[in-house]
Amino acid sequence: MQLRKAAKSYERTLDRYGWLFISIAVILLTVFMFYPIVYSLILSTMSSKGIVQKFVGLGNYTKLIKDEMFIKALKNTFVFLIIQVPIMLLLALILAAILNDKTIKFRGLFRTGIFLPAVTSLVAYTILFKMMFSADGFINTGLMRLHIIKQPIPWLMDPFWAKVTVIIAMTWRWTGYNMVFYLSGLQSVPDELYEAAEIDGASKIQQFFHITIPMLKPIIVFTTIMSTIGTLQLFDEPMNLSQGGVTGATTGPGNSLLTLSVYIYNLCFKYMPNFGYAATIAYVIVFIVAILTFIQFKVAGDKE
Amino acid sequence: MKKIRITRIIIYLFLILMFVVSVFPFYWMIVGMTNSAVDVIKGKMTFGNQFFQNAKVLFSQYDVKRIFFNSVKISILTVIGSLAISSMAAYGFEFYPSKAREKTYAIILLSMMVPFAALMIPLFRLIVKFNLLNKHTGLILTSLASVFIIFFFRQSFKSFPKEIIQAARVDGAGEFKIFTSIVVPSMKSTYAAAAIYSFMTSWNAYLWPLIILQTDKQKTMTLLISSMSSAYFPEYGAIMLAIVIATLPMIIIFFTLQNYFVQGMTGSLKQ
Numbered sequence: 001m002q003l004r005k006a007a008k009s010y011e012r013t014l015d016r017y018g019w020l021f022i023s024i025a026v027i028l029l030t031v032f033m034f035y036p037i038v039y040s041l042i043l044s045t046m047s048s049k050g051i052v053q054k055f056v057g058l059g060n061y062t063k064l065i066k067d068e069m070f071i072k073a074l075k076n077t078f079v080f081l082i083i084q085v086p087i088m089l090l091l092a093l094i095l096a097a098i099l100n101d102k103t104i105k106f107r108g109l110f111r112t113g114i115f116l117p118a119v120t121s122l123v124a125y126t127i128l129f130k131m132m133f134s135a136d137g138f139i140n141t142g143l144m145r146l147h148i149i150k151q152p153i154p155w156l157m158d159p160f161w162a163k164v165t166v167i168i169a170m171t172w173r174w175t176g177y178n179m180v181f182y183l184s185g186l187q188s189v190p191d192e193l194y195e196a197a198e199i200d201g202a203s204k205i206q207q208f209f210h211i212t213i214p215m216l217k218p219i220i221v222f223t224t225i226m227s228t229i230g231t232l233q234l235f236d237e238p239m240n241l242s243q244g245g246v247t248g249a250t251t252g253p254g255n256s257l258l259t260l261s262v263y264i265y266n267l268c269f270k271y272m273p274n275f276g277y278a279a280t281i282a283y284v285i286v287f288i289v290a291i292l293t294f295i296q297f298k299v300a301g302d303k304e
Numbered sequence: 305m306k307k308i309r310i311t312r313i314i315i316y317l318f319l320i321l322m323f324v325v326s327v328f329p330f331y332w333m334i335v336g337m338t339n340s341a342v343d344v345i346k347g348k349m350t351f352g353n354q355f356f357q358n359a360k361v362l363f364s365q366y367d368v369k370r371i372f373f374n375s376v377k378i379s380i381l382t383v384i385g386s387l388a389i390s391s392m393a394a395y396g397f398e399f400y401p402s403k404a405r406e407k408t409y410a411i412i413l414l415s416m417m418v419p420f421a422a423l424m425i426p427l428f429r430l431i432v433k434f435n436l437l438n439k440h441t442g443l444i445l446t447s448l449a450s451v452f453i454i455f456f457f458r459q460s461f462k463s464f465p466k467e468i469i470q471a472a473r474v475d476g477a478g479e480f481k482i483f484t485s486i487v488v489p490s491m492k493s494t495y496a497a498a499a500i501y502s503f504m505t506s507w508n509a510y511l512w513p514l515i516i517l518q519t520d521k522q523k524t525m526t527l528l529i530s531s532m533s534s535a536y537f538p539e540y541g542a543i544m545l546a547i548v549i550a551t552l553p554m555i556i557i558f559f560t561l562q563n564y565f566v567q568g569m570t571g572s573l574k575q
Contacts, residue, residue: 017479018405021396024389028449029412036426037418043425095322098315112562113323116330119554121508123526124547127533128329131336131344131540138332138347176326180566204311233419236510245534246514261511264421268428269515275425282422289417 043279049272060280070281072255073263076163080259081231084167089223092175096182097212102191111183115176122173122236129169130156130241156241159256166237166257174230178223185219186212221300228292232285235261246270260285333551336544344540358541365542366528367520372549375524378440379506383499385448391495393449394457395483399469409458416451420511431516438519447506453498460494461487496564500557507554525550 047056064070095114099107117125132138133155140152155161189211197207213220238257242248251258251266260281267278336344339352362368397409427446436442464487472482488495510526517523523531529550532543558565 014400014479015402018396018400018402021400021483022393022405022408025393025449025454026408026412028389028445029415029451032427032430032446032449033415033418033423033451036423036430037415039426040422095319098319104315104319110319110323114326115566116555116558117326119504119558120551121510121526121554123508123510123530124550125329127529127543128333128547130533131543132329132332132347134345136346138349141347172325172329175322184566229417229419233421240530240533245530247534261419261421264424265511265515268425275429279422279425282419282424285419286417286422289419293417 040279040282043276044283046276048274048276053276056276060277063277064280064284069255069258069263073258073260073281074284076255076257077232077234077259079163080166080170080234081228084170085224085227085231087167088171088175089178089220089227091171092178092223093182093212093216093220094208095175095179096186096216097208099179100183100186100189100212111179115180117173117175118177118180120173123240125173126169126237126240129165129172133165156243157253159252159254162241162252162256166241169237169241170231174227178227181219181223182216185216189215217300221296224296225293228296229289232289233261234259235265238262239265330551330555333544333547337541337548339541339544341538341540341542344544354541355545358539358545361539362542362545365539366532366546368528368546368549370521371523371525371528374440374522375507375526375550378443378524379503381440381444382447382506383502385444386450386453386502387495387498389448390450390453391457391488391491391498392483394454394461395487397454398458398461398464399466412451413455416455424512424515427512428515437516438522440517440522442516443513446512447509450502450505453502456498456501457494460491464491493564493567496561497567500561500565503557504554 044060045055045057046053047060048054098104099111104110120128133140135152135154135157137155139155140149143149144152153161155165193211193215194207197211202210238251238259239245239262242251242257246265251262264278264281267274267281332349335349335351337358338355339348340354340357343352343354397405431437431442431446434442436445468486469482472486477486508526509524510530513524513527514530517527525546529543529546532538532546
């Protein structure tokens, strides 16, 4: 009896320590994360002009459909998502498959070099690209000298090419980063699997589709979700690639680089602040992330 | 046999191309800091003699020393604070199992899916209310508890033998003592990897600092580069130098601690 009581009280002490250890993090997360998440949701049902606020229910959500700027931002964001993410992930997969092959020479050097862009800050590399892709900049002069193009491409002046520039820049920055995930995943794939396939006469391409991709499936799902979340929040690149940056009149030529996050920023800090409406758009991102993540898990057919 | 050789050549050409494309901008930024604004924008690929001129422009027009120190201070304090708080939390979740805490953990993990844009506005209002606008304290305080780092630590703690902790308890060691003198010292590489991740996130942060640090004195390197480049007449040579100054710490950390670096990025995947 005495013993059981002692054990009970010891257990309770341990439980208290458990709470104690997590307390600081939980308090900070409650104040700086959970409270803002909930408050944003409430804000999204309000319309605010400056300090005047009134409840509009789902009014902000219906307003979205008629808001051309929002539609534009949504479209732009999806263009980046649908084009850039697959290109980058496929490239990363191919590189990982090649660099996992032990017969390739200078593997370490290639790996390090291709990963290197991932150490740069998003702002720094974006501005570097802005300079490289300027009208008479390095890329245009280079391409002209190689006789690939006759006239300079208006990279940052034309709505289409501005998007291409962002896609090239993002692919440069993130391919090596994703490759490292795949390489670390491939370490757990036994070499014998490839050797056996080799003996059975499977080509490298067949091996890629029938061994590499299936074995990496969970990691591919993971990187796809991370890239999706990252792209839906795209902010640093379009902002810094545009003429005038934060203070510019438009984000990219004809607002071609206006993304959802940039629009939220503009609604809060550039125009007459309408925090309620901005919060609504933030929640649109939350819903899109939730839906896409769900779809990606479903497509992958994983239970976890 | 011949076909294999041709594929080999194509593979190597592809690798070399990817390598050059990846590394070239680094070369270009180093060359760029020695060239004039006109040469930078025209894509000059060789070293020039404008380095001191660029340095003069940068250091005389902007308080770079102060801004660099701001970045260093913010990043280091964030790293120390978030490592301490997040590793403690991960320890609590992993070594004191309970249903209630497991639920708390699940909710915390789920919040990783919520984009920053959804927190931004209330967070900004909180900062204003607490009178932390234009103060580094506000920036550091809001970055201290990182869900990703908690998750990262917990994944590593999973492989820590629980018997050691039981043995220490039998020997009469206190719960905090066990954490600080047994668990922490044996997880050095995990701490190193988390420190790199945390430092990099803080050093490269843009949107949140942009919102809450609105005065020149409080700026970080990232904000400086961004504002220099959106000037009416950008000083491209000086911008290049600023980019090099902002990127160099990350490159040095990367090359000296490469293994921890990669571990810090992919470690979350380990089971």
